[in-house]
Amino acid sequence: MEDGTAERIRPRDRILETARDMFHKHGIKGVGVDAITEAAGTNKMTLYRHFESKDDLVIECLRATACSANAMWQKFEAEHPGDKLAQLHAWVRMAADCLMMDGRGCDMANAAIELSETDHPARRVIKELKQAQRDRLVGLCRDAGIGQAELLADTLSLLLEGARVSLQSVGAEGPSAQFVRMAEGLITSFRGAAAR
Amino acid sequence: MEDGTAERIRPRDRILETARDMFHKHGIKGVGVDAITEAAGTNKMTLYRHFESKDDLVIECLRATACSANAMWQKFEAEHPGDKLAQLHAWVRMAADCLMMDGRGCDMANAAIELSETDHPARRVIKELKQAQRDRLVGLCRDAGIGQAELLADTLSLLLEGARVSLQSVGAEGPSAQFVRMAEGLITSFRGAAAR
DNA sequence: CTAGGGTGTTACCGGTCTGTAACTTCTAGA
């Protein structure tokens, strides 16, 4: 065989990236394949040569999002090698930054809400990827020497998830404005409980 | 005039209630007006005689949801008259029950996510109603004698909002399973801080 | 130069969506 799909211009990547952006901004059911391909500077046929269906494209977008999240976790480790507590604080800061500048919430959660059919193929993927993120946060808390690592990680998860959705319903001046204070307070509290 | 829209059979109410149920289960963009009217045992023309548009129907449904929430708060006061702390615990219990038996999250939050257009008429309504709920929870915390009432109320809000969305993305075995433990722990913690 | 795969273009299919028009049927009240 040749050297696989080479490094050219690759409309597939343009479609994928454009779709991620548009799904994020307007929701999955809020944007059609025509709009995506037009924004990506290509056409519908090319999309369907690279993706089986719109659902397939959605799933691929979610995987790409998870991949981006992976990169962030690696950045935490690179910036604070070995210092798990610093990495946890970096996670809080990153989460807050995303809240501030984004406006729209987590792609996975939004997709889960939009795709209400319980047997939708994307739901399996969402559950897997979310579970992986949860496990990683639990691991970080545990490695940071926190006693009830699962409970802290789950609480932080819910706080962030809640902040993201509250940002869209109540607005930026709502409860989500206090996210950092809550998260840092919780970490302090859980660390105190462990030291005792 | 006659005695206004009398107390007969009233297809309008059937449409409204059916729409609430179907929007809740399948999302707003996931159900069409034809499906609503058929499930309500009526037809599209009758719907459009009572509601200006689908968006108008959506808004009316959200108002009805807010009305139901109002009734819950009155039940708290009726069951624990004057005892604000008991009412706060009742709120936690009610929230947990809703989580358990429902599966789909908060109609307002789901709508806010689905209706991503920033100028959508429903967004104003959602913000108002969510703000009102927040104010009420803050008031309850304050009246229960908790020092940092706003911070506790906002934290509880985010936890519940997060639990609702996490239930849909990660599932029932995810972080949302710990909601009661987190909420009760927070209340205890905040009460301790006030007593000191 | 040539062959072939990736790409672009156009047109189309069948379905669903919101919303409306015109007409008939029912029902309640005087």
Add this chain to the structure above:
DNA sequence: TCTAGAAGTTACAGACCGGTAACACCCTAG
């Protein structure tokens, strides 16, 4: 009983949706 208004029925408009077929065009590897 008669009448007015609410409700049901059918058909339709116009737009958009996901997905496909057929064909012309590159552009590069050999």
